[in-house]
Amino acid sequence: MNIEPTADGSNTLFVPELNEHYHSIKGALTESEHIFIRIGLEHHPSPSPRVLEIGFGTGLNAFLTLLYADKTQRTVHYTSLERYPVAPELISHLGYPERICPERAVDFYALHRAAWEEDIPLTPYFTLHKVQTDFTTYDFPDAYDVIYFDAFAPEKQPEMWTQDLFARLYHSLRPGGILTTYCAKGAVRRTLQAVGFTVERLPGPPEGKREILRASKP
Structure with missing residues (x-):
């Protein structure tokens, strides 16, 4: 894998074998903040949401969620599934905490050092549970918001x-x-x-994709 810059100045990883980037080349940070924090987590009213992430990857989404949880004092339990963890030497060169919130760099690297398969409270408002697994065969609990x-x-x-996989995700969500x-x-x-989802097409991130999707369980 290679580290490549994106349009907003944040980096992403490129996988030559798939000819695919981990995040949008239009802006890795901008994309994650818009799609997963603003359109996703901020939209749900629970004071203690349980989040499931499909693809821990670089840890960018988890780091932004940790910062959001601490800022808003919403207690987030965060489960992330990843089959192929990214090598530590690549993570250290991405520069995410230095760009996003330098004073919380220790928390970013704690996400990656955290043990797998167990709950790890990283802050008073954020608990991480990483699972090294194949998403397509994972037995989802009925537990997420x-x-x-x-x-x-x-x-x-x-x-x-x-x-079939989207049906399993649908059933794993709470009403x-x-x-x-x-x-x-x-x-x-x-x-x-x-x-069974009710699906909205919403504007994508600035300078990025024209539309994204938010699917809701009635």
Whole structure:
């Protein structure tokens, strides 16, 4: 994997084998803040939301959520699934905490050092539970309020975007739960609707994708 800059000055990782980036080249930080924090977590009313992330990756989404939880004093339990953890030497060169919140750099690296398969309270308002697993075979509990669906694109990993998997995610959400994703393809929208979600097409991040999706469970 290679580190590459994006349009907002933040970095992302590029996977040559998939010809795919971990985050938008239009702006990694801008994309994550818009899709997963503003459109996702901020939209859910629970004072103690349980978040599921599909793809821990660089830890950017988790770090932004930790900062948001501490700022708002909403108690977030954050479960993140990752089959292939990113090497520590790559993480240290991404420069996320230095760009986003230098005084909280220790928390960013704590996310990556945290043990797998157990609850790790990292701040009074943020508990992390990382699971090293294949998302397609994971047994989801019926426990979540918000899902960050941040898998690689459907044309790169179609097995991650099947109706069966979205049905399992639907059932894992509590009533009123939401799923957000950067992918607004018609096929994805129709698949989400087919399993029971009410789906909104919303404006994408500034200078980025034109539309994104937010799917809600009635």
